[in-house]
Amino acid sequence: MTILFVVLILAACCLLYLSHRHQGWLAQPLAARPWRWVGLLLLLLALACGLRSFSTIAAVFAWLAIPMLVFSVLPFFSLLIQRGRRGES
Template sequence: MLMFIVLTLTGCVLLYLSHSNQQWLQRPLSIRPWRWLGVAAVLSGLLFSASYLPVNSALFAWLVIMMLCIGLLPFAALLKPPVEDSVSER
């Protein structure tokens, strides 16, 4: 159960960070290794969940966790402190 959640969340974070519109990093992660690793992690999370849950329950839980994670990740950038300007106020 823990591997299912960890793999799915890690895969969603890697997919988000490799997208061009992400707001966490200055530049997105490169597509070639990181996005494919994210897809592999998400799919292996589905396989882990199907190993101990019925298939339809595993698919439902997997989709709900992915929707929740991908829906909330863009808002996590709002938790970062604002970047100070290099020009000080006079």
């Protein structure tokens, strides 16, 4: 259940990031309407998994801290993707 908690949070954060117009991974962002709702649903599902795995305080803390870390790191992956594309050509 713990691994599912982390995977759901990572997937939700990636969907929320990729549906934003300022994302740098894709040429065009994902459609905002369905994918943002799916991302929010995954975040809520992750909270439910966390509440079943951990104590309430630990689950809520991890549920808030992991997305904060992921949203801080995700924009920097676009730099790695661009570097890889330049190295291929």
